[in-house]
Amino acid sequence: MSNNKTHWENIYKNNNFKNVSWFQEKPTTISFIDNLNLSKDCKIIDVGAGASYLGKTLIDKGYKNITINDISALSIEISQSHNIHNLKKVSFLIGDITNLKLPKNYFNLWHDRAVFHFLTEKEKREKYINQIRKSLLIHGYIIISVFSLDGPKKCSSLTIKQYDETTLSSELGECFKLINFSYSNHLTPSNKKQNFITCCFKLIKK
């Protein structure tokens, strides 16, 4: 068991999922997905989904093919309980997204809220970006939401890397075209403000 996995298993073991700082009763990045007007048959992966309600929200909107990933098996159990009546429409993938075996040329949309910013090592970020390039269909979309330059320097007591739209675009590289972005303040369950930047990219070449 890697240290990173142990950290996250302990988070979900020792806390109610609704009390963790990143919890949202209504996932705000859904507005980025709504704006894309994707077909309800499209394939969406939420990486590092934790116990988020995003998958359930998408199913409630009519999407039929959702993949929920997390490094923590416990968080996936919670996520399964959110989606208990729709298990045919949801696949669960436990593992580190930087080295998990993913289907090739499969997803239409890759969604990440508060995961990419934990990748403080360049090598890990390169692996993550390669995973997108392999598993996403050409002209597919990527939504990444991370702490902004005005946001916290740590998340879940771990050091993170902050971004703005320029640094996130240059990190992803020339295969990805920035479509739109916005800044927002997330209010944690203990009423602290955390500034996020959410960017939507399109995969324009492989």
Ligand SMILES: C[S@@+](CC[C@H](N)C(=O)[O-])C[C@H]1O[C@@H](n2cnc3c(N)ncnc32)[C@H](O)[C@@H]1O
């Ligand atoms: C800050 S939480 C965000 C959870 C969720 N995306 C949300 O917005 O509610 C980060 C999540 O990423 C997961 N995680 C961290 N590193 C990961 C990795 N390398 N691969 C997959 N999941 C990871 C953690 O277990 C945790 O659930």
